[in-house]
Amino acid sequence: MVYLMGIGKTNNEELLKAYHKLIDEGIEVKLVDDPKELISLTVNREVQGSIRGTLSSSEVIPYLKKYIGKFYRASILKNPFTNNYFLLSPVGIDEVDDENGFNDKINIINYAIKFLNNINNTNDNINNNDNNTKCNPYPKIGILSSGRLSDYGRSKKIDKSIDEGENIVKYISNSNKYNAKHTNNLVIKHKGILIEEYLKEGYNIIIAPDGISGNLIFRCLGLVCGIEGCGAVVLNNNNVKFIDTSRNGNWKRYYNAVKFLTGEILNSIK
Template identity: 55%
Template sequence: MCSDSMYAIGIGEKKDEVLKAYNKLREEGIEVELINNPKTLVDKLLNREIDGAVRGSLSSSKVIPYLREKVGKFYRASILKNPFNGEIFLLSPVGIDDIREDKEGRVKDKIELINYAVNFLKRNNIEPKIALLSGGRLSDYGRSREVDKTIEECEEILRHFKKTDEKLDIRHNGILIEEVLKKGCNIIIAPDGISGNLMFRCLGLVCNLEGYGAILLSKEEINFFDTSRNATWKRYYNAIKFMEKLIKIK
Protein backbone atom coordinates (compact mmCIF):
# COMPACT_ATOMS: atom_id res chain seq x y z
CA MET A 1 0.00 0.00 0.00
CA CYS A 2 1.53 3.33 -1.08
CA SER A 3 1.98 6.21 1.35
CA ASP A 4 0.59 9.64 0.45
CA SER A 5 3.51 11.32 2.20
CA MET A 6 7.00 12.03 0.90
CA TYR A 7 10.15 11.78 3.04
CA ALA A 8 13.88 12.32 2.61
CA ILE A 9 16.98 10.79 4.14
CA GLY A 10 20.37 12.50 4.07
CA ILE A 11 23.12 10.41 2.53
CA GLY A 12 26.77 11.22 3.18
CA GLU A 13 30.04 9.34 2.80
CA LYS A 14 28.64 6.33 4.70
CA LYS A 15 26.05 5.13 2.20
CA ASP A 16 25.47 1.40 2.72
CA GLU A 17 23.15 1.48 5.73
CA VAL A 18 21.15 4.42 4.36
CA LEU A 19 20.66 2.57 1.08
CA LYS A 20 19.43 -0.54 2.92
CA ALA A 21 16.83 1.56 4.75
CA TYR A 22 15.85 3.36 1.54
CA ASN A 23 15.30 0.08 -0.35
CA LYS A 24 13.28 -1.43 2.50
CA LEU A 25 11.02 1.62 2.73
CA ARG A 26 10.48 1.71 -1.03
CA GLU A 27 9.55 -1.99 -0.97
CA GLU A 28 6.80 -1.07 1.51
CA GLY A 29 5.46 1.66 -0.78
CA ILE A 30 6.84 4.58 1.25
CA GLU A 31 8.11 7.41 -0.94
CA VAL A 32 11.64 8.39 0.07
CA GLU A 33 14.20 10.66 -1.56
CA LEU A 34 17.94 10.52 -0.87
CA ILE A 35 19.62 13.93 -0.52
CA ASN A 36 23.37 14.49 -0.23
CA ASN A 37 23.32 18.23 0.48
CA PRO A 38 22.56 19.34 4.09
CA LYS A 39 21.01 22.67 3.10
CA THR A 40 18.83 21.07 0.43
CA LEU A 41 17.54 18.52 2.96
CA VAL A 42 16.56 21.26 5.44
CA ASP A 43 15.18 23.66 2.82
CA LYS A 44 12.96 21.01 1.24
CA LEU A 45 11.52 20.19 4.65
CA LEU A 46 10.88 23.80 5.66
CA ASN A 47 9.45 24.64 2.22
CA ARG A 48 7.04 21.69 2.67
CA GLU A 49 8.30 19.94 -0.45
CA ILE A 50 8.60 16.85 1.76
CA ASP A 51 6.63 15.78 4.84
CA GLY A 52 9.59 14.75 6.95
CA ALA A 53 13.37 14.42 6.91
CA VAL A 54 16.00 12.21 8.56
CA ARG A 55 19.62 13.36 8.82
CA GLY A 56 20.85 9.89 7.88
CA SER A 57 24.60 9.80 7.38
CA LEU A 58 25.11 13.53 6.74
CA SER A 59 27.46 15.33 9.15
CA SER A 60 25.78 16.79 12.24
CA SER A 61 28.17 19.75 12.19
CA LYS A 62 26.77 20.74 8.78
CA VAL A 63 23.08 19.96 9.27
CA ILE A 64 22.38 21.12 12.85
CA PRO A 65 23.86 24.66 12.63
CA TYR A 66 21.91 25.28 9.41
CA LEU A 67 18.71 24.00 11.04
CA ARG A 68 19.27 26.38 13.98
CA GLU A 69 19.87 29.24 11.57
CA LYS A 70 16.53 28.51 9.90
CA VAL A 71 14.24 27.52 12.78
CA GLY A 72 15.87 28.94 15.93
CA LYS A 73 16.42 27.15 19.22
CA PHE A 74 15.51 23.51 19.59
CA TYR A 75 16.50 20.46 21.61
CA ARG A 76 17.10 16.90 20.52
CA ALA A 77 15.61 13.88 22.29
CA SER A 78 16.54 10.34 21.27
CA ILE A 79 13.63 7.91 21.12
CA LEU A 80 14.60 4.46 22.40
CA LYS A 81 12.68 1.37 23.41
CA ASN A 82 12.78 0.59 27.13
CA PRO A 83 14.19 -2.96 27.54
CA PHE A 84 12.14 -3.49 30.72
CA ASN A 85 8.64 -2.70 29.43
CA GLY A 86 8.95 -2.42 25.63
CA GLU A 87 7.62 1.17 25.60
CA ILE A 88 9.41 4.17 24.12
CA PHE A 89 11.26 6.75 26.18
CA LEU A 90 12.91 10.07 25.36
CA LEU A 91 16.53 10.66 26.35
CA SER A 92 17.73 14.26 26.28
CA PRO A 93 19.86 16.30 25.92
CA VAL A 94 21.91 14.28 23.44
CA GLY A 95 23.46 17.15 21.50
CA ILE A 96 26.71 18.46 22.96
CA ASP A 97 25.61 22.05 22.32
CA ASP A 98 21.86 21.76 23.04
CA ILE A 99 22.13 22.99 26.65
CA ARG A 100 23.91 26.11 27.83
CA GLU A 101 26.98 25.62 30.02
CA ASP A 102 26.31 28.19 32.77
CA LYS A 103 24.16 26.98 35.68
CA GLU A 104 21.31 29.47 35.25
CA GLY A 105 21.09 28.88 31.50
CA ARG A 106 21.29 25.11 31.90
CA VAL A 107 18.42 25.04 34.42
CA LYS A 108 16.24 27.24 32.19
CA ASP A 109 17.03 25.10 29.14
CA LYS A 110 16.16 21.88 30.95
CA ILE A 111 12.85 23.29 32.20
CA GLU A 112 11.97 24.35 28.64
CA LEU A 113 13.12 20.99 27.26
CA ILE A 114 10.96 19.10 29.77
CA ASN A 115 7.91 21.19 28.87
CA TYR A 116 8.41 20.45 25.16
CA ALA A 117 8.92 16.73 25.86
CA VAL A 118 5.80 16.57 28.02
CA ASN A 119 3.75 18.23 25.27
CA PHE A 120 5.14 15.82 22.67
CA LEU A 121 4.14 12.74 24.67
CA LYS A 122 0.71 14.14 25.53
CA ARG A 123 0.04 14.89 21.84
CA ASN A 124 0.71 11.21 21.22
CA ASN A 125 -1.57 10.08 24.08
CA ILE A 126 1.32 9.02 26.34
CA GLU A 127 1.28 10.06 29.99
CA PRO A 128 4.66 11.63 30.82
CA LYS A 129 6.78 10.22 33.61
CA ILE A 130 9.98 12.23 34.06
CA ALA A 131 13.31 11.30 35.61
CA LEU A 132 16.11 13.79 36.30
CA LEU A 133 19.58 12.25 36.30
CA SER A 134 22.52 13.69 38.23
CA GLY A 135 26.17 12.63 38.56
CA GLY A 136 25.90 10.29 41.54
CA ARG A 137 23.61 8.71 44.12
CA LEU A 138 21.87 11.23 46.35
CA SER A 139 23.86 9.78 49.25
CA ASP A 140 27.07 10.76 47.43
CA TYR A 141 26.40 14.44 48.10
CA GLY A 142 29.51 16.06 49.56
CA ARG A 143 32.02 13.67 47.98
CA SER A 144 32.60 15.64 44.78
CA ARG A 145 31.87 19.28 44.03
CA GLU A 146 31.10 18.45 40.39
CA VAL A 147 28.60 15.76 41.42
CA ASP A 148 27.11 18.11 44.04
CA LYS A 149 26.43 20.70 41.32
CA THR A 150 24.43 18.20 39.25
CA ILE A 151 22.42 17.06 42.30
CA GLU A 152 21.67 20.66 43.30
CA GLU A 153 20.59 21.46 39.74
CA CYS A 154 18.15 18.53 39.64
CA GLU A 155 16.69 19.50 43.01
CA GLU A 156 16.16 23.06 41.75
CA ILE A 157 14.34 21.79 38.65
CA LEU A 158 12.29 19.42 40.80
CA ARG A 159 11.22 22.30 43.09
CA HIS A 160 10.23 24.37 40.05
CA PHE A 161 7.84 21.72 38.73
CA LYS A 162 6.43 20.88 42.15
CA LYS A 163 5.42 24.55 42.39
CA THR A 164 4.15 25.00 38.83
CA ASP A 165 2.54 21.61 38.18
CA GLU A 166 2.18 19.46 41.27
CA LYS A 167 0.35 16.74 39.29
CA LEU A 168 3.32 16.17 37.00
CA ASP A 169 5.07 12.84 37.64
CA ILE A 170 8.71 13.94 38.04
CA ARG A 171 11.47 12.51 40.20
CA HIS A 172 15.18 12.77 40.89
CA ASN A 173 16.90 9.41 41.41
CA GLY A 174 20.51 10.53 41.13
CA ILE A 175 22.58 8.54 38.64
CA LEU A 176 20.38 5.42 38.72
CA ILE A 177 19.22 5.25 35.10
CA GLU A 178 18.50 1.52 35.47
CA GLU A 179 16.01 2.19 38.27
CA VAL A 180 14.05 4.89 36.44
CA LEU A 181 13.81 2.68 33.35
CA LYS A 182 12.50 -0.19 35.49
CA LYS A 183 9.89 2.22 36.87
CA GLY A 184 8.76 3.07 33.34
CA CYS A 185 9.95 6.69 33.16
CA ASN A 186 9.57 7.92 29.58
CA ILE A 187 11.40 11.27 29.73
CA ILE A 188 14.96 10.94 31.00
CA ILE A 189 16.96 14.14 31.41
CA ALA A 190 20.73 13.64 31.37
CA PRO A 191 23.06 15.98 33.31
CA ASP A 192 24.30 17.52 30.06
CA GLY A 193 24.63 16.89 26.33
CA ILE A 194 27.95 15.06 26.67
CA SER A 195 26.68 12.50 29.19
CA GLY A 196 23.40 12.21 27.27
CA ASN A 197 25.29 11.53 24.05
CA LEU A 198 27.42 8.90 25.82
CA MET A 199 24.29 7.25 27.23
CA PHE A 200 22.68 7.13 23.81
CA ARG A 201 25.81 5.61 22.24
CA CYS A 202 26.10 2.98 24.98
CA LEU A 203 22.40 2.07 24.87
CA GLY A 204 21.70 2.48 21.16
CA LEU A 205 24.97 1.77 19.37
CA VAL A 206 26.74 -0.62 21.76
CA CYS A 207 23.86 -2.46 23.45
CA ASN A 208 21.74 -2.14 20.28
CA LEU A 209 18.60 -0.93 22.04
CA GLU A 210 15.98 -0.39 19.36
CA GLY A 211 15.72 3.28 18.48
CA TYR A 212 14.05 5.72 16.15
CA GLY A 213 16.47 8.63 15.97
CA ALA A 214 16.20 11.92 17.86
CA ILE A 215 13.21 14.19 17.45
CA LEU A 216 13.49 17.97 17.47
CA LEU A 217 11.66 19.63 20.35
CA SER A 218 10.80 23.31 19.99
CA LYS A 219 7.90 25.77 19.84
CA GLU A 220 7.18 24.55 16.32
CA GLU A 221 6.46 20.97 15.28
CA ILE A 222 9.32 20.08 12.94
CA ASN A 223 9.26 16.65 11.31
CA PHE A 224 13.01 16.15 11.44
CA PHE A 225 14.78 13.18 13.01
CA ASP A 226 18.44 13.43 13.87
CA THR A 227 20.33 10.13 13.47
CA SER A 228 23.90 9.00 13.99
CA ARG A 229 26.20 8.42 11.03
CA ASN A 230 27.21 5.18 12.78
CA ALA A 231 23.67 3.80 12.96
CA THR A 232 22.48 0.65 11.23
CA TRP A 233 19.86 0.75 8.48
CA LYS A 234 17.17 -0.19 11.03
CA ARG A 235 17.46 3.13 12.85
CA TYR A 236 16.98 5.16 9.65
CA TYR A 237 14.09 2.89 8.69
CA ASN A 238 12.54 3.21 12.16
CA ALA A 239 12.83 7.00 12.04
CA ILE A 240 10.72 7.21 8.87
CA LYS A 241 8.19 4.67 10.17
CA PHE A 242 7.85 6.58 13.43
CA MET A 243 7.43 9.82 11.50
CA GLU A 244 4.67 8.24 9.43
CA LYS A 245 2.85 7.34 12.62
CA LEU A 246 3.19 10.90 13.95
CA ILE A 247 1.75 12.36 10.74
CA LYS A 248 -1.23 9.99 10.87
CA ILE A 249 -1.95 11.02 14.48
CA LYS A 250 -2.20 14.73 13.56
Protein backbone atom coordinates (compact mmCIF):
# COMPACT_ATOMS: atom_id res chain seq x y z
CA MET A 1 0.00 0.00 0.00
CA VAL A 2 1.48 3.29 -1.15
CA TYR A 3 0.90 6.71 0.42
CA LEU A 4 1.85 9.97 -1.29
CA MET A 5 3.34 13.08 0.29
CA GLY A 6 3.30 16.32 -1.67
CA ILE A 7 6.61 18.16 -1.69
CA GLY A 8 6.82 21.80 -2.68
CA LYS A 9 9.65 24.20 -3.41
CA THR A 10 10.15 25.47 0.16
CA ASN A 11 9.91 24.42 3.83
CA ASN A 12 10.70 20.77 3.10
CA GLU A 13 13.07 19.96 5.96
CA GLU A 14 10.28 18.93 8.36
CA LEU A 15 8.46 17.00 5.64
CA LEU A 16 11.58 15.00 4.85
CA LYS A 17 12.04 14.16 8.54
CA ALA A 18 8.56 12.65 8.54
CA TYR A 19 9.21 10.88 5.24
CA HIS A 20 12.36 9.16 6.48
CA LYS A 21 10.74 8.15 9.78
CA LEU A 22 7.83 6.56 7.93
CA ILE A 23 10.22 4.72 5.62
CA ASP A 24 12.16 3.45 8.67
CA GLU A 25 8.88 2.06 10.05
CA GLY A 26 8.23 0.12 6.85
CA ILE A 27 5.45 2.38 5.54
CA GLU A 28 5.69 2.84 1.78
CA VAL A 29 5.53 6.55 1.05
CA LYS A 30 6.49 8.44 -2.10
CA LEU A 31 7.17 12.12 -2.66
CA VAL A 32 5.25 13.89 -5.44
CA ASP A 33 5.99 17.44 -6.60
CA ASP A 34 3.17 17.72 -9.16
CA PRO A 35 -0.18 18.83 -7.61
CA LYS A 36 -2.23 17.44 -10.49
CA GLU A 37 -0.53 14.03 -10.25
CA LEU A 38 -1.00 13.94 -6.47
CA ILE A 39 -4.74 14.53 -6.73
CA SER A 40 -5.31 12.37 -9.81
CA LEU A 41 -3.67 9.31 -8.26
CA THR A 42 -5.59 9.88 -5.01
CA VAL A 43 -9.11 10.36 -6.35
CA ASN A 44 -8.69 7.48 -8.81
CA ARG A 45 -7.79 5.20 -5.88
CA GLU A 46 -4.43 4.30 -7.44
CA VAL A 47 -2.79 4.82 -4.04
CA GLN A 48 -3.98 4.20 -0.50
CA GLY A 49 -4.09 7.92 0.30
CA SER A 50 -2.12 11.15 0.20
CA ILE A 51 -1.29 14.32 2.11
CA ARG A 52 -0.70 17.79 0.66
CA GLY A 53 2.59 18.07 2.51
CA THR A 54 4.36 21.29 1.54
CA LEU A 55 2.67 21.86 -1.81
CA SER A 56 0.81 25.17 -2.06
CA SER A 57 -2.88 25.04 -1.20
CA SER A 58 -3.65 27.38 -4.11
CA GLU A 59 -2.13 24.78 -6.45
CA VAL A 60 -3.60 21.62 -4.93
CA ILE A 61 -7.11 22.59 -3.81
CA PRO A 62 -8.40 23.72 -7.26
CA TYR A 63 -7.54 20.28 -8.69
CA LEU A 64 -9.31 18.57 -5.80
CA LYS A 65 -12.43 20.71 -6.34
CA LYS A 66 -12.36 19.89 -10.05
CA TYR A 67 -12.40 16.16 -9.32
CA ILE A 68 -14.81 15.92 -6.37
CA GLY A 69 -16.78 19.19 -6.31
CA LYS A 70 -17.51 21.26 -3.22
CA PHE A 71 -16.03 20.01 0.02
CA TYR A 72 -15.17 21.17 3.52
CA ARG A 73 -12.10 20.51 5.63
CA ALA A 74 -11.96 19.49 9.28
CA SER A 75 -8.72 19.71 11.23
CA ILE A 76 -7.96 16.80 13.54
CA LEU A 77 -6.45 18.22 16.73
CA LYS A 78 -5.62 16.74 20.12
CA ASN A 79 -7.70 18.21 22.92
CA PRO A 80 -5.24 19.60 25.53
CA PHE A 81 -7.70 18.85 28.36
CA THR A 82 -8.68 15.27 27.46
CA ASN A 83 -5.85 14.06 25.16
CA ASN A 84 -8.46 12.80 22.68
CA TYR A 85 -8.66 14.11 19.13
CA PHE A 86 -11.52 16.31 17.93
CA LEU A 87 -12.66 17.78 14.64
CA LEU A 88 -12.53 21.55 14.00
CA SER A 89 -14.37 22.81 10.92
CA PRO A 90 -14.51 24.80 8.72
CA VAL A 91 -10.81 25.64 8.37
CA GLY A 92 -10.73 26.52 4.68
CA ILE A 93 -10.95 30.32 4.44
CA ASP A 94 -13.53 30.20 1.62
CA GLU A 95 -15.55 27.14 2.60
CA VAL A 96 -18.50 28.86 4.31
CA ASP A 97 -20.40 31.43 2.31
CA ASP A 98 -21.53 34.58 4.17
CA GLU A 99 -25.00 34.27 2.65
CA ASN A 100 -25.27 30.51 3.03
CA GLY A 101 -23.52 29.92 6.34
CA PHE A 102 -26.42 28.06 7.94
CA ASN A 103 -26.67 25.45 5.16
CA ASP A 104 -22.90 25.08 4.92
CA LYS A 105 -22.66 24.36 8.64
CA ILE A 106 -25.51 21.84 8.51
CA ASN A 107 -23.63 20.10 5.69
CA ILE A 108 -20.43 20.09 7.76
CA ILE A 109 -22.27 18.62 10.74
CA ASN A 110 -23.79 15.87 8.57
CA TYR A 111 -20.42 14.97 7.06
CA ALA A 112 -18.69 15.08 10.45
CA ILE A 113 -21.28 12.73 11.96
CA LYS A 114 -20.77 10.35 9.04
CA PHE A 115 -17.01 10.62 9.52
CA LEU A 116 -17.26 9.63 13.20
CA ASN A 117 -19.56 6.73 12.35
CA ASN A 118 -17.14 5.47 9.70
CA ILE A 119 -14.30 5.62 12.22
CA ASN A 120 -16.33 3.64 14.70
CA ASN A 121 -17.13 0.98 12.09
CA THR A 122 -13.44 0.77 11.19
CA ASN A 123 -12.52 0.42 14.85
CA ASP A 124 -15.04 -2.40 15.21
CA ASN A 125 -13.13 -4.30 12.54
CA ILE A 126 -9.69 -3.38 13.90
CA ASN A 127 -10.44 -4.09 17.53
CA ASN A 128 -12.83 -7.02 17.20
CA ASN A 129 -15.40 -5.16 19.33
CA ASP A 130 -12.98 -4.49 22.19
CA ASN A 131 -15.00 -1.90 24.12
CA ASN A 132 -11.92 -0.67 25.97
CA THR A 133 -10.39 0.78 22.84
CA LYS A 134 -13.38 1.36 20.54
CA CYS A 135 -14.09 4.96 19.57
CA ASN A 136 -17.19 6.60 21.01
CA PRO A 137 -19.36 7.08 17.90
CA TYR A 138 -21.75 9.60 19.36
CA PRO A 139 -21.27 13.17 18.14
CA LYS A 140 -20.87 15.88 20.73
CA ILE A 141 -21.12 19.08 18.71
CA GLY A 142 -20.18 22.56 19.89
CA ILE A 143 -21.34 25.53 17.80
CA LEU A 144 -19.14 28.62 18.06
CA SER A 145 -20.37 32.14 17.36
CA SER A 146 -18.84 35.61 17.55
CA GLY A 147 -19.49 36.46 21.21
CA ARG A 148 -20.95 35.36 24.51
CA LEU A 149 -24.70 34.92 24.41
CA SER A 150 -24.92 37.91 26.75
CA ASP A 151 -23.18 40.02 24.08
CA TYR A 152 -26.33 40.01 21.98
CA GLY A 153 -27.14 43.57 20.90
CA ARG A 154 -23.55 44.83 20.74
CA SER A 155 -23.44 44.75 16.95
CA LYS A 156 -25.44 43.43 14.02
CA LYS A 157 -22.58 41.12 13.06
CA ILE A 158 -22.45 39.52 16.51
CA ASP A 159 -26.25 39.25 16.65
CA LYS A 160 -26.34 37.52 13.26
CA SER A 161 -23.68 35.01 14.35
CA ILE A 162 -25.43 34.23 17.64
CA ASP A 163 -28.81 33.87 15.89
CA GLU A 164 -27.29 31.45 13.40
CA GLY A 165 -25.79 29.34 16.20
CA GLU A 166 -29.14 29.16 18.00
CA ASN A 167 -30.95 28.27 14.78
CA ILE A 168 -28.50 25.46 13.97
CA VAL A 169 -29.06 23.89 17.39
CA LYS A 170 -32.86 24.16 16.98
CA TYR A 171 -32.72 22.63 13.51
CA ILE A 172 -30.59 19.66 14.55
CA SER A 173 -32.47 19.11 17.81
CA ASN A 174 -35.91 19.17 16.16
CA SER A 175 -35.12 17.07 13.09
CA ASN A 176 -36.14 13.40 13.10
CA LYS A 177 -33.16 12.68 10.84
CA TYR A 178 -30.82 12.84 13.81
CA ASN A 179 -32.71 10.20 15.79
CA ALA A 180 -31.32 7.44 13.59
CA LYS A 181 -28.86 4.76 14.68
CA HIS A 182 -25.49 6.18 15.88
CA THR A 183 -26.97 9.67 16.36
CA ASN A 184 -29.63 9.03 19.00
CA ASN A 185 -27.14 10.06 21.68
CA LEU A 186 -26.15 13.19 19.78
CA VAL A 187 -25.36 16.26 21.87
CA ILE A 188 -25.34 19.72 20.33
CA LYS A 189 -24.85 22.99 22.19
CA HIS A 190 -24.33 26.64 21.36
CA LYS A 191 -22.28 28.48 23.99
CA GLY A 192 -21.25 31.45 21.89
CA ILE A 193 -17.51 32.11 21.69
CA LEU A 194 -16.52 29.86 24.62
CA ILE A 195 -14.37 27.28 22.84
CA GLU A 196 -12.57 26.48 26.10
CA GLU A 197 -15.79 25.05 27.59
CA TYR A 198 -16.31 22.73 24.64
CA LEU A 199 -12.76 21.42 24.97
CA LYS A 200 -12.96 20.94 28.72
CA GLU A 201 -16.20 18.98 28.26
CA GLY A 202 -14.77 16.74 25.54
CA TYR A 203 -16.77 17.81 22.50
CA ASN A 204 -15.57 15.92 19.42
CA ILE A 205 -16.93 18.26 16.73
CA ILE A 206 -16.45 22.02 16.99
CA ILE A 207 -18.00 24.25 14.34
CA ALA A 208 -16.24 27.61 13.88
CA PRO A 209 -18.17 30.77 12.93
CA ASP A 210 -16.57 30.71 9.46
CA GLY A 211 -13.54 29.38 7.62
CA ILE A 212 -11.36 32.37 8.43
CA SER A 213 -11.89 32.12 12.19
CA GLY A 214 -11.57 28.33 11.98
CA ASN A 215 -8.23 28.70 10.21
CA LEU A 216 -7.07 31.17 12.86
CA ILE A 217 -8.14 28.80 15.66
CA PHE A 218 -6.19 25.97 14.02
CA ARG A 219 -3.09 28.15 13.62
CA CYS A 220 -3.24 29.37 17.21
CA LEU A 221 -3.75 25.88 18.65
CA GLY A 222 -1.58 23.88 16.27
CA LEU A 223 1.13 26.14 14.93
CA VAL A 224 1.56 28.57 17.85
CA CYS A 225 0.70 26.47 20.92
CA GLY A 226 2.00 23.25 19.39
CA ILE A 227 -1.10 21.14 20.00
CA GLU A 228 -0.66 17.83 18.18
CA GLY A 229 -2.70 17.22 15.05
CA CYS A 230 -3.10 15.04 11.96
CA GLY A 231 -3.91 17.62 9.29
CA ALA A 232 -7.38 18.31 7.91
CA VAL A 233 -9.61 15.62 6.41
CA VAL A 234 -11.88 16.26 3.45
CA LEU A 235 -15.61 16.20 4.18
CA ASN A 236 -17.96 15.40 1.30
CA ASN A 237 -19.65 12.35 -0.24
CA ASN A 238 -16.60 11.06 -2.11
CA ASN A 239 -14.70 9.64 0.87
CA VAL A 240 -11.44 10.67 -0.75
CA LYS A 241 -8.35 9.61 1.21
CA PHE A 242 -6.63 12.99 1.20
CA ILE A 243 -5.40 15.03 4.16
CA ASP A 244 -4.63 18.71 3.86
CA THR A 245 -1.54 19.78 5.78
CA SER A 246 -0.05 23.19 6.42
CA ARG A 247 3.27 24.14 4.82
CA ASN A 248 4.25 25.55 8.22
CA GLY A 249 3.77 22.32 10.14
CA ASN A 250 6.50 20.41 11.96
CA TRP A 251 7.51 16.88 11.02
CA LYS A 252 5.11 15.29 13.52
CA ARG A 253 2.06 16.75 11.77
CA TYR A 254 3.05 15.24 8.42
CA TYR A 255 3.93 11.98 10.14
CA ASN A 256 0.61 11.90 11.99
CA ALA A 257 -1.32 12.65 8.80
CA VAL A 258 0.09 9.58 7.05
CA LYS A 259 -0.35 7.45 10.18
CA PHE A 260 -3.97 8.54 10.30
CA LEU A 261 -4.42 7.32 6.71
CA THR A 262 -2.94 3.95 7.72
CA GLY A 263 -5.57 3.65 10.47
CA GLU A 264 -3.14 3.67 13.39
CA ILE A 265 -4.57 6.82 15.02
CA LEU A 266 -8.27 6.05 14.56
CA ASN A 267 -8.77 4.84 18.14
CA SER A 268 -8.03 8.29 19.55
CA ILE A 269 -10.85 10.13 17.74
CA LYS A 270 -13.42 10.32 20.51
